Amino acid sequence: MGAHIEAASALTRDGWRKPSARRLADAAARACLAHAGRQPGDVDMLINAGVYREDNMGEPALAALIQEDIGANLGQPPIGEHGTFSFDLINGTCGVISAIRVETGFLRSGVIRLGAIVTSDVEPGLTDRGTAPFRPAGGAMLLGWDDSPAGFTDFHAETFPEYEDLFVSGLAWQERHGRRVSRGESGQSLMVIDAKPGYRERLADCAEEATRRFLSRLGMDIGDIDLLVPAPAVPDFVDPLRVRLGVPGDRVAYVAEDLEKAYTTATVAALQAAVKSGRLAEARSTLMLAAGAGITVTLALYRQTPP
Amino acid sequence: MSEIRGKQPGHWLALESPSSGGSSGCRIESVGVKLPSGRLTTRDLMGRTSHRTRIQLERLTGIHERHVVGPGESSFTLAAGAARDCLAHSQRQASDIEMLINTSITRSKGRSSQSFEPPLSLYVKHAIGASAAVNFDLSNACAGMLTGVFILQDAISRGEISCGMVVSGEYISHLSWNAAKQIRSVFSKQLASLTLGDAGAAVIVERAPEGAAGIDVIGFTTLAEHSRLCLAFPSTVGPGAQMYTKSRTLQKVAIEDMAPLVAEVIGEAGVDLTEIDYLIPHQTSARAIRQGTQAFAERLGAKPKHVVVNLEEYGNTSSTTLFVALHKYLEEQRIRKGDRVMLLALASGIEIGMAIFTIDSQVDHYGRTH
Numbered sequence: 001m002g003a004h005i006e007a008a009s010a011l012t013r014d015g016w017r018k019p020s021a022r023r024l025a026d027a028a029a030r031a032c033l034a035h036a037g038r039q040p041g042d043v044d045m046l047i048n049a050g051v052y053r054e055d056n057m058g059e060p061a062l063a064a065l066i067q068e069d070i071g072a073n074l075g076q077p078p079i080g081e082h083g084t085f086s087f088d089l090i091n092g093t094c095g096v097i098s099a100i101r102v103e104t105g106f107l108r109s110g111v112i113r114l115g116a117i118v119t120s121d122v123e124p125g126l127t128d129r130g131t132a133p134f135r136p137a138g139g140a141m142l143l144g145w146d147d148s149p150a151g152f153t154d155f156h157a158e159t160f161p162e163y164e165d166l167f168v169s170g171l172a173w174q175e176r177h178g179r180r181v182s183r184g185e186s187g188q189s190l191m192v193i194d195a196k197p198g199y200r201e202r203l204a205d206c207a208e209e210a211t212r213r214f215l216s217r218l219g220m221d222i223g224d225i226d227l228l229v230p231a232p233a234v235p236d237f238v239d240p241l242r243v244r245l246g247v248p249g250d251r252v253a254y255v256a257e258d259l260e261k262a263y264t265t266a267t268v269a270a271l272q273a274a275v276k277s278g279r280l281a282e283a284r285s286t287l288m289l290a291a292g293a294g295i296t297v298t299l300a301l302y303r304q305t306p307p
Numbered sequence: 308m309s310e311i312r313g314k315q316p317g318h319w320l321a322l323e324s325p326s327s328g329g330s331s332g333c334r335i336e337s338v339g340v341k342l343p344s345g346r347l348t349t350r351d352l353m354g355r356t357s358h359r360t361r362i363q364l365e366r367l368t369g370i371h372e373r374h375v376v377g378p379g380e381s382s383f384t385l386a387a388g389a390a391r392d393c394l395a396h397s398q399r400q401a402s403d404i405e406m407l408i409n410t411s412i413t414r415s416k417g418r419s420s421q422s423f424e425p426p427l428s429l430y431v432k433h434a435i436g437a438s439a440a441v442n443f444d445l446s447n448a449c450a451g452m453l454t455g456v457f458i459l460q461d462a463i464s465r466g467e468i469s470c471g472m473v474v475s476g477e478y479i480s481h482l483s484w485n486a487a488k489q490i491r492s493v494f495s496k497q498l499a500s501l502t503l504g505d506a507g508a509a510v511i512v513e514r515a516p517e518g519a520a521g522i523d524v525i526g527f528t529t530l531a532e533h534s535r536l537c538l539a540f541p542s543t544v545g546p547g548a549q550m551y552t553k554s555r556t557l558q559k560v561a562i563e564d565m566a567p568l569v570a571e572v573i574g575e576a577g578v579d580l581t582e583i584d585y586l587i588p589h590q591t592s593a594r595a596i597r598q599g600t601q602a603f604a605e606r607l608g609a610k611p612k613h614v615v616v617n618l619e620e621y622g623n624t625s626s627t628t629l630f631v632a633l634h635k636y637l638e639e640q641r642i643r644k645g646d647r648v649m650l651l652a653l654a655s656g657i658e659i660g661m662a663i664f665t666i667d668s669q670v671d672h673y674g675r676t677h
Binding site: 055067080081090091105106157167168173187192292 | 318321412420426430444447448449462465528548564567654
């Protein structure tokens with residue numbers, strides 16, 4: 001028995017000319033529930049792992065708004081029925097695997113029966129000079145628990161403090177002056193994303209190092225991995241990494257081209273590709289890997305049969 | 308990972324307790340706080356509003372003053388300071404911490420008014436030397452710290468880890484300054500922003516020694532039909548953010564739904580409300596706390612022995628309020644060994660979370676004996 005993946009959906013459009021983080025996550029969540037044949041009210045826990053939003057809202061958790069939008073147990077349920085608990089988890093591109101770890105735990109202890117993880121990122125209102133290193137995308141996945149043998153068995157996370165400043169983002173206040181500024185306004189908070197040269201190369205270094213340590217801890221080697229689900233999904237990260245690890249190309253869950261530049265959604269997009277192709281169901285051992293700011297590397301092992 | 312499956316959910320709350328198969332043998336080991344040295348009285352704040360408001364804020368809220376950050380201080384310095392204070396009150400070393408979760412709404416660090424990546428938890432763990440800890444941030448408005456405790460106790464109960472830390476550093480007083488530029492009357496949706504104060508807090512959760520008292524029950528739910536009653540965004544009138552709250556509606560809704568949720572939690576813990584020695588609710592205003600606790604006490608036909616209100620000195624310190632209050636009462640030795648404490652988080656979302664636990668040897672590390 002284990003916490004298994006019921007469905008995964010990723011998309012790049014929400015039906016509006018300018019996508020919003022909330023609407024992308026809403027659309028992905030609805031698509032994912034439909035694929036799994038589930039109702040919104042079945043969800044016991046909803047974690048949003050997206051990072052970049054058009055409005056940079058500080059509270060409430062975006063997850064609460066998404067819960068309301070999709071109609072998951074909005075108020076007091078009938079006696080004996082469950083509600084939904086929602087919150088945001090922030091760990092960059094590694095956030096989805098961190099959220100899977102949290103929900104797998106609550107599934108294992110019986111606190112929840114169905115967990116949802118949603119993601120989305122859009123242009124966050126950058127300073128004039130910058131461009132976001134990703135394209136808008138939203139994703140959702142469902143984790144359930146039943147008698148099937150499939151499930152997440154092991155997790156691993158490492159950070160590399162020597163590289164903590166290679167990728168940094170945050171809001172910075174900028175004064176505004178001139179006739180176009182409304183009365184009472186004095187400035188705005190704009191997003192600064194600073195990716196230093198060499199960041200992508202160090203990501204691959206750290207991902208390789210952490211993967212080897214994780215597999216060694218489990219008494220496995222890379223030949224035991226039937227499918228690699230990597231994030232970020234861009235080829236200039238995935239291809240050098242898989243070559244260094246010695247993973248053949250046909251054992252990698254590549255995403256569709258329009259989702260290659262997804263950010264926190266990258267893991268969900270790769271999972272969606274693996275589910276659609278049937279390779280997730282065929283693989284005895286699937287390694288999910290995410291690498292991002294910190295540098296942080298998170299890993300999860302998903303097995304179709306118990307070890 | 309060990310496999311501990313309890314009974315299937317039959318609760319409104321996502322909830323964990325010994326009777327539901329989890330939470331046994333898990334305790335709050337220590338609490339730490341970092342308060343900035345600056346203080347701002349309500350009189351001074353209201354004397355600096357751009358418009359003449361006639362708002363009697365101190366009488367309405369019970370807040371006389373709050374701590375505010377000075378130069379060089381930020382969410383990060385408050386969180387790291389609280390984490391160090393927590394370790395100073397603990398039997399644990401930084402190297403024992405296997406999971407570290409930062410839960411502050413505000414995440415200022417250096418020149419950034421709100422840091423996004425890397426997560427603030429990464430900087431805190433490096434600052435205190437908890438290099439082996441798995442880290443991530445979570446955001447759940449003022450319920451953030453208790454949400455983090457919920458996650459840690461689940462991981463500890465299942466044996467995934469044996470010790471973790473939740474931290475939060477709230478430099479949130481910029482909302483007060485931004486509100487002060489615009490607020491005109493007591494009916495303003497920015498009124499609640501004037502109640503905020505800065506503070507850092509941290510808590511270590513660990514596997515309890517055999518026979519030691521610990522967390523009896525912990526649970527959460529989100530009343531998402533009211534998710535838009537309190538919203539905060541980056542400001543355009545000054546650095547930081549602005550918050551818009553429909554305070555009366557939020558209070559009304561919370562009162563309406565609180566009684567059955569409290570009943571569920573105390574029922575799960577197998578206690579009566581009269582057996583709660585100290586109820587520590589989220590600190591918003593003294594009047595709201597009085598009305599809220601009175602309403603659910605009337606519906607449940609019982610009330611806790613003491614309701615903690617520390618607004619006079621700190622104001623609403625956002626996600627840290629519960630643990631700033633717990634720390635104060637431990638330091639003052641008002642909470643003693645064997646006392647049963649109930650934490651009640653109420654936050655934008657609407658998030659409602661509760662935990663009941665019994666104080667054990669933690670008290671030995673606070674107050675006169677420390």
